[in-house]
Amino acid sequence: MYLKSIEIQGFKSFANKISLKFHKGITGIVGPNGSGKSNVADAVRWVLGEQSAKQLRGSKMEDVIFSGTESRKPLGFAYVAITLDNSDHKLAIAYDEVTVARRVYRSGESEYLINGSACRLKDVQELFFDTGIGKEGYSIIGQGQIDKILSGKPEERRELFDEAAGIVKFKKRKQAAQKN
Numbered sequence: 001m002y003l004k005s006i007e008i009q010g011f012k013s014f015a016n017k018i019s020l021k022f023h024k025g026i027t028g029i030v031g032p033n034g035s036g037k038s039n040v041a042d043a044v045r046w047v048l049g050e051q052s053a054k055q056l057r058g059s060k061m062e063d064v065i066f067s068g069t070e071s072r073k074p075l076g077f078a079y080v081a082i083t084l085d086n087s088d089h090k091l092a093i094a095y096d097e098v099t100v101a102r103r104v105y106r107s108g109e110s111e112y113l114i115n116g117s118a119c120r121l122k123d124v125q126e127l128f129f130d131t132g133i134g135k136e137g138y139s140i141i142g143q144g145q146i147d148k149i150l151s152g153k154p155e156e157r158r159e160l161f162d163e164a165a166g167i168v169k170f171k172k173r174k175q176a177a178q179k180n
């Protein structure tokens with residue numbers, strides 16, 4: 001499984017619709033300060049269900065929507081879609097290619113889509129449990145996170161091992177069952 005492409009429209013500094021294509025192997029994103037490199041990583045985190053504006057370097061969720069420039073009006077929504085190659089079926093879904101998308105409007109209304117079908121945040125989260133990919137996964141290591149892992153509490157470190165061992169989905173289901 002690997003990330004094939006990212007489509008972004010109206011998210012942070014990306015007013016126009018852009019599409020970034022990736023291939024197997026390593027891809028680096030380079031550019032001057034403030035050109036939007038970290039915004040690309042934020043977009044991936046966001047589409048995977050990030051709910052914390054702070055994690056996305058904002059103060060409220062609306063901050064992810066393009067807020068305009070001197071020459072350009074703000075936009076009314078943000079949209080991000082990532083497409084993953086799933087020909088090895090690491091994601092438990094019967095498609096060789098999986099596109100996960102999220103859209104949010106200024107009104108706060110938001111939606112998630114998996115291969116074009118509307119779904120819940122929970123469905124997106126479940127799709128990625130134990131793959132290392134979800135927003136809590138270890139496939140996205142943000143600045144300062146290594147430090148947090150090394151100096152964190154044992155329980156926090158354990159969450160990382162749970163994810164790698166593939167038992168997060170069972171723990172989450174147990175928690176949900178105990179709540180009901």
Ligand code: ATP
Nearest residue numbers: 012013033034035036037038039063064065066067
């Ligand atoms: P550095 O090399 O300094 O890490 P970077 O390439 O990672 O830079 P980003 O942090 O991704 O840069 O981009 C920051 C830019 O994104 C800033 O110019 C900021 O104004 C812009 N930006 C962030 N949120 C929005 C938004 N909602 N609307 C418009 N522009 C935004």
Ligand code: MG
Nearest residue numbers: 034037038039
């Ligand atoms: Mg940056």
